[in-house]
Amino acid sequence: MQSSTRKERTQFRQRQILDAAVAAFAEKGFYKTRVSEIARRAGVADGTIYLYFKSKDDILISLFEVRMEEVLQVIHEALLDCTDAEQRIHEFFRLYMSIIDRDPALAEVITIELRQSDKFIREYENPKFKELLRYLASIIGDGQREGIFRSEIDPRLTARAIFGALDEVTLAGLFAKRPLESSRMARSLSELFVQGLR
Amino acid sequence: MQSSTRKERTQFRQRQILDAAVAAFAEKGFYKTRVSEIARRAGVADGTIYLYFKSKDDILISLFEVRMEEVLQVIHEALLDCTDAEQRIHEFFRLYMSIIDRDPALAEVITIELRQSDKFIREYENPKFKELLRYLASIIGDGQREGIFRSEIDPRLTARAIFGALDEVTLAGLFAKRPLESSRMARSLSELFVQGLR
């Protein structure tokens, strides 16, 4: 660590604390998680947290920004290869579920705390989440222009519905604890929607 | 009130407190709502709350039981008239959204605090919610037996997806604040699913 730049070290510490926070929030939820618990998991002192984040709230918000950005990045890149909207929908489901599959703690935080954040800090707009929805809506819009999806469908409404379905199913999977078979589930769900959209 | 029986008075008070709690939770969320705030809204003293509920947690749980029971009741009754599964799906969407439409506070609590409750008190199973899902799954199963829905669909998975979609769209509507046009939205969503299920 001593050979790294100041900026690198700061990023490293932030990451370390955010990772600890994701794990802790996933286990207990935001309100039941103590700042001292996050500190313990991150292997730093309580006070250190406050050198990197303004407040406990700020941790949650940063967490969304950083992690959602990563999710968006992965999905966006992967869908570049797809030839049509239908394929992109399928891929979207598959990818989203596999990301969640690989990082269940993240899933919990997104699913549960995302809801809270709406109430949580009214002025926090959750721009990354909006971006995800916009992206999904744009896929549907593309499909309509390609002529493979019905034109009377509202892309934004449907995007929300799709996200809701994915999110709920994901959440259910988390609590079920059994092997998820997420790729099979993803396929069967995207089939349902694609069929419905046509 | 003096002419009512003890039991009636108790129920009245409980209802009064639960109504206040729904409103308060909807506005601030469970954790940010003070017990004293619920008391104020209900027009009773802080201590009175504890004559009717064991704890703040208990208020939230009772709230689910009571309100969800009502929702289930309404839906169940209304769907008795339907002739086939497809119609029942349409009606389910329409009814759920109209109930939510009429009582936005309830929607918020169901949507947001339901998520939390999974974390909230691990041992709370939320039986009423499970019943709703089971009911939805049974409609889909019926449709398969009637031969109008594809047989390779998993009813339980799909029930979850449907609930998730409804729930998310509902939530989005709440924050949008504009007139919901909920019946049009409900129809267009149920169309999507029915089409997908066929």
Added chain:
DNA sequence: TAAAAATGAATGAGCGTTCATTCGGTGCCG
């Protein structure tokens, strides 16, 4: 060896819950 980073004990505000006290209605008694 000066500056930056990290520490963790101390602080105190916030809030769920309790409980000694008050209130109001009911029925009993003279």
Added chain:
DNA sequence: CGGCACCGAATGAACGCTCATTCATTTTTA
């Protein structure tokens, strides 16, 4: 019928505990 005793419901001030946050001090870095 009027006054009185009783009881359960309601009250709300006070309690005590739980943390998020701070900051004087120590440790590390360059």
